[in-house]
Amino acid sequence: MIISVASGKGGTGKTTVSVALAQSLGYCNFYDFDVEAPNSDIFLKPDINHYQKVYVKYPYFIKKDGVSFKACSDFCHFNAIASINEDYIFFEELCHGCGGCILVGPEGYVREKDAEVGEISKGFKSPGIYFFMGNLKPKSMRTSNIQGDLEKMLDRNQTVIIDSPPGNSCSMVNAVKNCDYCILVTEPTPYGLSDLKISIDVLKNLNKKFGIIINRDGIGNKELEDFCRQNSYKILLKIPNDINIAKTYSKGGSLLEWEPKMKDKFLGIIDEIEKEVG
Template structure:
């Protein structure tokens, strides 16, 4: 079972939820697809780390074969190629590795070389397999890293938790593509509601079963605006996490709260049971 945890913006509690769900699940896999700013490993502090480089293909020009026809330049919609004084220049930083320029070159002056854009780190933390994608600064897209992250785990049978990038861009779409269920994390603010609406529309496009975790709930608050939105749209509310200083203190010190407090262990264990039942229900309903 693959569970994707996503939110419309950073700082909502996406990593808090995904890390603690993986921790209470025990023998599980945690995949950090937030490759621009991964931080799940800071909580897990995995041991026995293995590293693997992630590369993409970028064009390289043979000046002796290039005739300056500009067909490759005209083809590239990302302006990753330029012809200056009959010399072809390749801008690796904005190349999208589509390979089209190589196909269009009439003299075979363009070939491909590997370019390292990041790495994958794998380790273990108290029974949890921790897989982290890290993109090099300044790279155009983290999608190749995310694809390799998920492919690396394709044959895994243990329960898998995917910590998605924030927002609703292409890298988020790639992260949830094979997920069995999506957990949307939101905070009860006007800004939080706006961003919940974005990811809600995204999971509907992908036709993914989903539910909402409301984080930072104030005590004594009867119905917050996120809860009202979910009720109005018949979205399942999976859990409400209270806004507490103890939780904030644990989290800001990169501690896994479910491993430090029986109260929070019970909270996230209950959430995991709720999500598991939702997935089982969806499986039976659509089988």
């Protein structure tokens, strides 16, 4: 079973919840899909024993008198190549690696090479958490390529926890598209509610089952809960707005270190999800 933990708004507690779930389970596979800013290792503290580089194909251009790359720049929707008379500028950070410039460009003068865009670290945390974390190189746009390699490592026969990146765009879709159930973490503020609605739209489009965890319960207003009640969305848990949670977090501690009794609550949530997924 695959459970993804996602949130439209950033900083609501995706990693806090996914780490607590993994620690409560003790035996599971954990994947940090937030490859642009992965930080679950700080809280799970796995022993990293393997790094796997992620490579993608990038074009390179061979300059020669009389050879123009205008066809390439006209073709590229991301404007990664500028053609100025017989000169050119390649903006690597804008390239999405579609290979179109090789097809339309002067034959033999546009070629492909491997470029490193990031890496996946693999590790283990006792008693039985297998840990996988993607890490995109700064300035690279290839979020999906790192996530794609992480996806290949998903093992549906295990209990899988995926920590999603914030937002509701491609990188979030990549983190939830394989899940059997998605936990949406939000906070009871207008911003939290607004982004939750977008996340729910995405999940409905993907036909995913989901439930909601309200973090920092006690701040903001009651609109979020009213919204969940009116639409019969399940609230799986409310985490209080407690300064001691923040203090524990700031030292790399998890919810279970703040309050060991949380373990039973998270195991209860897993039971509930298992029943719903069937």
